[in-house]
Amino acid sequence: xxxxxxxxxxxxxxxxxxxxxxxxxxxxxxxxxxxxxxxxxxxxxxxxxxxxxxxxxxxxxxxxxxxxxxxxxxxxxxxxxxxxxxxxxxxxxxxxxxxxxxxxxxxxxxxxxxxxxxxxxxxxxxxxxxxxxxxxxxxxxxxxxxxxxxxxxxxxxxxxxxxxxxxxxxxxxxxxxxxxxxxxxxxxxxxxxxxxxxxxxxxxxxxxxxxxxxxxxxxxxxxxxxxxxxxxxxxxxxxxxxxxxxxxxxxxxxxxxxxxxxxxxxxxxxxxxxxxxxxxxxxxxxxxxxxxxxxxxxxxxxxxxxxxxxxxxxxxxxxxxxxxxxxxxxxx
Numbered sequence: 001x002x003x004x005x006x007x008x009x010x011x012x013x014x015x016x017x018x019x020x021x022x023x024x025x026x027x028x029x030x031x032x033x034x035x036x037x038x039x040x041x042x043x044x045x046x047x048x049x050x051x052x053x054x055x056x057x058x059x060x061x062x063x064x065x066x067x068x069x070x071x072x073x074x075x076x077x078x079x080x081x082x083x084x085x086x087x088x089x090x091x092x093x094x095x096x097x098x099x100x101x102x103x104x105x106x107x108x109x110x111x112x113x114x115x116x117x118x119x120x121x122x123x124x125x126x127x128x129x130x131x132x133x134x135x136x137x138x139x140x141x142x143x144x145x146x147x148x149x150x151x152x153x154x155x156x157x158x159x160x161x162x163x164x165x166x167x168x169x170x171x172x173x174x175x176x177x178x179x180x181x182x183x184x185x186x187x188x189x190x191x192x193x194x195x196x197x198x199x200x201x202x203x204x205x206x207x208x209x210x211x212x213x214x215x216x217x218x219x220x221x222x223x224x225x226x227x228x229x230x231x232x233x234x235x236x237x238x239x240x241x242x243x244x245x246x247x248x249x250x251x252x253x254x255x256x257x258x259x260x261x262x263x264x265x266x267x268x269x270x271x272x273x274x275x276x277x278x279x280x281x282x283x284x285x286x287x288x289x290x291x292x293x294x295x296x297x298x299x300x301x302x303x304x305x306x307x308x309x310x311x312x313x314x315x316x317x318x319x320x321x322x323x324x325x326x327x328x329x330x331x332x
Contacts, residue, residue, distance in 0.1 A: 005083045010062075014082065017061035022046070023054050027077055030064060036072040098298065100161040104267075104291040106175075106281035107144030111155040112136045117182050117276075118149040121222070123283045146285075148180045148227065148278040153270035160265050161295055168259045169298035170238045171196070173267065176287045177206065178230035180276030184211025190275020194235050194244075195268040196257050202242040202249035203272060204233055215285040227278045229286040267293070 017023055026040055035043070041051035055075055058064045063082070066075045107120065107127075114136050120127040122143050128135025135141075147154065161168075179190030186208040193203045214220060215229035222228075236243045237257065242250040259265060271277060281290045 011084060014061045014063065014084070017057050017063055018082075020054070020057075022050075023058055026051075026054055026058065026075075027063060030075055030077040031080075034074050034076040036069075036074050038072070040075065098166065098296065100295040100297065102158065102293050102295075103289070104156050104158065104293060105142060105144070106147055106154075106279050106290055107142045108156060109136075109141070109154045110157045111153075113152040114149040115151040116149075117180065118152070119147075120144040121146040121284070123219070124221070145281045145283045146222075146227075146278065147281075148276065149271070150180050150276040151271050151274050152276075153268055154279065155266060155268045156291065158265040158267060158293055160259060160262060161297065165300055166297040167300050168254060168295055170236065170254055170296040171257075171259075171265075172234060172236040172294045174232065174234045174289070174292040174294075175269075176230040176232050176280035176285045176289065177269075178227065178278050179206040179209045180227070180278050181209040183225050184209045184227045186210055186212065188275065190277060191272035192275075192277050193268075193270045193272050195266075195270065196237065197259065197262050197266050198268075199252065199257060200250075201237055201252045201257075202235065202244055204235070204244045204249070206231065206275070206277065209278060215280075217282075217286070217288045218284050222284075230278060230280050232287050265295075267291075 022044065025044065029035060029040065029043055037051050037055060038048060040055065041048045044051065055064065055066070055073075059066065063078065064075050065078050066073050068074070112133075114133045116131040118133065118135070119130045120135055120138070120141055122140065123145050126135075127140050127144055128138035173194075177192060179185075179188050179192075181188040188208050190206045190209075191203050192206055194201050209227050210230060211224070211226060211228045213228060214224060218228050234245055237252065237254050239253055239255065241248055242252045269277070269279065280287070282288055
């Protein structure tokens with residue numbers, strides 16, 4: 001027997017048919033052998049009228065079928081198993097096609113300012129000199145797995161996706177980050193600011209610079225008295241505003257960023273005060289990831305033609321004259 005796949009729009013119908021213990025037992029009877037309605041009624045010890053009603057419900061849901069043999073209606077089960085699809089798979093794949101993901105290495109910054117304490121770590125060693133901003137110019141900065149600074153910023157250039165007939169409807173970024181304190185201090189807050197294309201979208205207060213245990217992915221050569229892990233922070237810019245970890249932090253909406261007019265998307269992570277930050281990439285911290293950026297695309301909304309069309313002013317009249325002429329024409 002074949003398998004029946006139930007689309008989301010048919011879920012209620014099929015689930016309703018299977019919600020009755022009697023109808024389920026009828027299906028089990030029919031799996032053993034085809035039966036007519038009278039035989040079903042006899043085996044289920046129920047009135048024929050009730051058996052007919054149950055059969056019609058199962059037929060309506062597409063779970064059984066019937067054929068006529070003489071004057072008898074023979075019922076058979078069409079499927080051995082039923083798969084309920086809770087989401088519209090075609091729509092789901094369509095939405096995926098409109099979503100662009102990119103993973104930005106934390107060391108792939110294009111601009112920076114870093115004041116001590118500051119530095120970069122690779123997977124196995126330091127990158128450049130410790131507590132000197134010159135380290136951020138080291139050619140190997142692209143391979144950084146941990147970057148920290150007491151004050152300053154990192155800026156990243158992200159390619160703006162171009163899909164014909166689509167515009168950017170939303171953008172989010174996910175990263176592991178915490179505050180910065182020499183060694184570590186679990187209760188040392190720092191306000192970390194996120195900006196896109198020069199516009200501040202919101203800030204997040206990091207509770208502390210975390211240590212005292214190894215990060216899940218932090219190599220053990222990095223001593224335990226240093227920063228070990230951070231918080232996973234998700235910042236989303238939507239049509240309704242900006243949210244950090246599901247909490248609304250500003251009124252800045254995706255339209256305010258005017259991303260379609262920009263050649264690139266510039267992401268900036270900075271400090272409001274001297275609390276600083278530690279930014280974790282792959283191979284360090286509790287989350288084995290770099291900066292994950294998601295960009296949601298959507299169809300271009302066509303403007304209402306009536307709203308877009310301005311009245312044509314006859315004979316080069318100015319607007320006041322046009323209104324006056326219109327009133328004279330329509331008011332007796």
